[in-house]
Amino acid sequence: xxxxxxxxxxxxxxxxxxxxxxxxxxxxxxxxxxxxxxxxxxxxxxxxxxxxxxxxxxxxxxxxxxxxxxxxxxxxxxxxxxxxxxxxxxxxxxxxxxxxxxxxxxxxxxxxxxxxxxxxxxxxxxxxxxxxxxxxxxxxxxxxxxxxxxxxxxxxxxxxxxxxxxxxxxxxxxxxxxxxxxxxxxxxxxxxxxxxxxxxxxxxxxxxxxxxxxxxxxxxxxxxxxxxxxxxxxxxxxxxxxxxxxxxxxxxxxxxxxxxxxxxxxxxxxxxxxxxxxxxxxxxxxxxxxxxxxxxxxxxxxxxxxxxx
Amino acid sequence: xxxxxxxxxxxxxxxxxxxxxxxxxxxxxxxxxxxxxxxxxxxxxxxxxxxxxxxxxxxxxxxxxxxxxxxxxxxxxxxxxxxxxxxxxxxxxxxxxxxxxxxxxxxxxxxxxxxxxxxxxxxxxxxxxxxxxxxxxxxxxxxxxxxxxxxxxxxxxxxxxxxxxxxxxxxxxxxxxxxxxxxxxxxxxxxxxxxxxxxxxxxxxxxxxxxxxxxxxxxxxxxxxxxxxxxxxxxxxxxxxxxxxxxxxxxxxxxxxxxxxxxxxxxxxxxxxxxxxxxxxxxxxxxxxxxxxxxxxxxxxxxxxxxxxxxxxxxxxxxxxxxxxxxxxxxxxxxxxxxxxxxxxxxxxxxxxxxxxxxxxxxxxxxxxxxxxxxxxxxxxxxxxxxxxxxxxxxxxxxxxxxxxxxxxxxxxxxxxxxxxxxxxxxxxxxxxxxxxxxxxxxxx
Numbered sequence: 206x207x208x209x210x211x212x213x214x215x216x217x218x219x220x221x222x223x224x225x226x227x228x229x230x231x232x233x234x235x236x237x238x239x240x241x242x243x244x245x246x247x248x249x250x251x252x253x254x255x256x257x258x259x260x261x262x263x264x265x266x267x268x269x270x271x272x273x274x275x276x277x278x279x280x281x282x283x284x285x286x287x288x289x290x291x292x293x294x295x296x297x298x299x300x301x302x303x304x305x306x307x308x309x310x311x312x313x314x315x316x317x318x319x320x321x322x323x324x325x326x327x328x329x330x331x332x333x334x335x336x337x338x339x340x341x342x343x344x345x346x347x348x349x350x351x352x353x354x355x356x357x358x359x360x361x362x363x364x365x366x367x368x369x370x371x372x373x374x375x376x377x378x379x380x381x382x383x384x385x386x387x388x389x390x391x392x393x394x395x396x397x398x399x400x401x402x403x404x405x406x407x408x409x410x411x412x413x414x415x416x417x418x419x420x421x422x423x424x425x426x427x428x429x430x431x432x433x434x435x436x437x438x439x440x441x442x443x444x445x446x447x448x449x450x451x452x453x454x455x456x457x458x459x460x461x462x463x464x465x466x467x468x469x470x471x472x473x474x475x476x477x478x479x480x481x482x483x484x485x486x487x488x489x490x491x492x493x494x495x496x497x498x499x500x501x502x503x504x505x506x507x508x509x510x511x512x513x514x
Numbered sequence: 515x516x517x518x519x520x521x522x523x524x525x526x527x528x529x530x531x532x533x534x535x536x537x538x539x540x541x542x543x544x545x546x547x548x549x550x551x552x553x554x555x556x557x558x559x560x561x562x563x564x565x566x567x568x569x570x571x572x573x574x575x576x577x578x579x580x581x582x583x584x585x586x587x588x589x590x591x592x593x594x595x596x597x598x599x600x601x602x603x604x605x606x607x608x609x610x611x612x613x614x615x616x617x618x619x620x621x622x623x624x625x626x627x628x629x630x631x632x633x634x635x636x637x638x639x640x641x642x643x644x645x646x647x648x649x650x651x652x653x654x655x656x657x658x659x660x661x662x663x664x665x666x667x668x669x670x671x672x673x674x675x676x677x678x679x680x681x682x683x684x685x686x687x688x689x690x691x692x693x694x695x696x697x698x699x700x701x702x703x704x705x706x707x708x709x710x711x712x713x714x715x716x717x718x719x720x721x722x723x724x725x726x727x728x729x730x731x732x733x734x735x736x737x738x739x740x741x742x743x744x745x746x747x748x749x750x751x752x753x754x755x756x757x758x759x760x761x762x763x764x765x766x767x768x769x770x771x772x773x774x775x776x777x778x779x780x781x782x783x784x785x786x787x788x789x790x791x792x793x794x795x796x797x798x799x800x801x802x803x804x805x806x807x808x809x810x811x812x813x814x815x816x817x818x819x820x821x822x823x824x825x826x827x828x829x830x831x832x833x834x835x836x837x838x839x840x841x842x843x844x845x846x847x848x849x850x851x852x853x854x855x856x857x858x859x860x861x862x863x864x865x866x867x868x869x870x871x872x873x874x875x876x877x878x879x880x881x882x883x884x885x886x887x888x889x890x891x892x893x894x895x896x897x898x899x900x901x902x903x904x905x906x907x908x909x910x911x912x913x914x915x916x917x918x919x920x921x922x923x924x925x926x927x928x929x930x931x932x933x934x935x936x937x938x939x940x941x942x943x944x945x946x947x948x949x950x951x952x953x954x955x956x957x958x959x
Contacts, residue, residue, distance in 0.1 A: 262635070263612050263615050263616070263633070263635070263636060264615045264616075264633070264635040264636030264842075265635055277957050280957070281954055281957050282950060282951070282953075282954040283954060347780070347783055347786070348775035348776075348778035348779055348780075348783050349717065349773065349775045349776075349779055349783035349784060349786055349787035349792060349793070350783065350786040350787050350790050350792060351775075366774070367774060367775065369774070369775070369778070371723075371778050372721075372774070372775055372777060372778035373937075455605075457723070458722070458723055459722075460721065460722040460723050460778075460930075461721060461722060461723070461777070461778060461930075461933065462722065462930060462933075462934060462947075473609075474924075475958070476612065477608035477609045477611075477612050478608060478924050478925075479632070479921055479924065479958045480612065480632060480633070481958050482612075482616075484958070
């Protein structure tokens with residue numbers, strides 16, 4: 206019979222072996238994160254998928270109804286508007302953040318006095334809590350007493366009458382896109398700057414010697430090199446932008462006339478405003494194929510790029 | 515000689531029996547006794563140890579009200595041995611309530627102003643409480659019964675009603691030649707045209723951003739022209755020449771007298787615009803006047819309140835009714851405690867303090883309060899007493915508030931219709947848009 210001390214030695218040796226072998230160490234180190242993801246991400250996701258196929262209402266049971274929720278959604282007027290709004294919002298915000306980010310990174314890549322302070326200041330919109338920054342924007346654009354209109358109309362006399370920032374459907378969407386860009390541009394700019402600064406100076410000098418203009422050198426040399434990082438940034442931002450909730454929720458509540466209703470807001474309103482939990486879950490599920498397609502396409506592009514290299 | 519008194523077995527059993535009966539009777543008496551509020555007798559044993567979790571919004575427009583609730587809860591909780599926890603949530607209340615409904619945790623009593631019909635399945639029967647309070651106060655006004663009784667039972671108890679008064683700049687109206695507030699909508703339009711020309715437009719909250727004002731101001735106009743959302747049988751009555759007349763009027767009103775931004779106001783926008791001197795009229799409770807007394811004395815001095823003007827169908831006030839309900843997953847002693855707590859806090863002697871603190875912000879729904887000393891002493895708020903029997907909640911033409919009607923309020927369908935009319939200049943198109951919205955909402959009702 207083994208003594209307790211020899212048993213301890215055996216257990217100790219077993220644990221040591223687990224940590225020593227690469228084949229077991231990896232899974233051990235990954236397991237806390239994996240368990241966290243299962244509990245906090247996979248379970249709610251799977252449960253949301255399940256709910257989207259049920260008639261679950263607040264306080265009631267969840268009965269399986271197949272595709273009925275999706276059928277209802279496609280005949281529900283605000284859903285159609287939400288799809289169009291979400292696409293418009295995501296495409297415009299992303300395109301402008303992308304172009305603005307590249308421009309910003311190019312400017313910041315050149316040395317100038319106070320560059321460090323500019324970089325730090327530039328990050329402010331990104332690090333500021335969204336609730337706080339949106340409240341400031343609400344104050345700037347609020348109908349009835351808009352600080353922006355007071356400056357533009359009463360102080361500077363640039364316009365003769367107030368601009369309908371949150372009153373007019375197109376202005377409201379443009380305001381939302383503008384604030385999203387203001388908030389997201391620093392992330393694009395700083396990430397692109399880091400990528401640009403990682404490009405070898407020798408390669409750029411070689412391009413210059415070969416007669417490439419700065420414009421051509423950027424698009425033919427720098428951009429292809431930073432493309433994988435650009436793809437990742439665009440991908441992350443696409444997911445964040447298409448699922449944006451706090452900005453429309455706090456600024457416009459989806460109005461006027463559902464003109465700024467986005468996927469997450471509609472899902473929230475159906476779930477918490479109307480108690481239709483199954484239908485609300487179905488809205489988020491309709492985002493899923495679109496996002497999956499985007500992610501797969503981006504990954505394929507990055508992989509092809511790596512293979513070509 | 516020591517004599518030991520012998521106790522026979524029969525005597526012992528008799529004595530034990532009497533003690534048991536006495537103890538049982540005491541317990542029964544305690545259980546049967548009503549829970550006592552502050553100043554009453556001590557609370558029954560049955561409530562001791564119960565916990566009430568209260569969930570609702572903070573009274574952000576009039577913070578003086580929360581301490582009244584807290585003070586009563588503290589005294590009542592101590593006297594009855596009940597723990598009362600308050601969670602006040604502003605932006606995310608709906609989500610917290612749904613979570614409480616689904617999990618059965620986090621809330622027993624909820625306070626909301628949205629129609630309780632929307633939560634009907636999840637609310638406990640509080641008929642005994644509501645009927646007792648109704649008997650005490652002379653019977654609920656129709657608005658209270660309409661909002662909180664689903665036709666078969668009371669699903670909530672009305673806390674009171676917010677009434678929308680005409681808040682107007684009396685000084686500017688006088689400058690324009692009006693010693694009295696216009697009595698009807700036609701005269702109001704004439705006055706508004708003059709005042710807008712003088713740089714003082716009206717700000718009538720329409721649109722789909724203001725959950726409070728936006729569920730009152732549009733109805734004052736709609737009903738005055740004879741428009742209604744429902745027929746008593748539940749069918750939609752909005753598609754009428756009266757609704758079109760109201761929309762037609764608002765198109766003129768907006769163009770000739772209104773602030774262009776009035777169709778995008780949120781609940782705070784008209785307050786700010788009024789206090790900043792941007793508008794000369796708006797429909798609001800007293801939350802423009804009270805802060806103005808402290809922060810904008812010139813505005814407070816120059817303003818006054820009036821009843822809404824008459825239209826072809828008469829004079830209508832609009833109200834929303836905050837209520838307290840008990841989630842039906844509350845059971846046992848906690849349910850008894852929640853009912854007893856509402857019963858005691860809503861008793862006239864206690865709720866009067868709440869109404870008094872509001873100075874007309876929240877008005878009663880029981881007629882007996884008419885003679886109670888709850889009414890504001892400030893003559894500029896005397897309107898409150900005139901309004902409290904006049905106002906009706908959205909959907910009032912129905913027998914009881916329905917889920918469809920409450921969803922129409924959540925989505926601000928009527929306000930949105932008025933805003934669409936003002937934007938397009940086409941009443942028919944705006945009405946068709948509202949009918950389409952209602953048809954969409956039927957999917958959810």
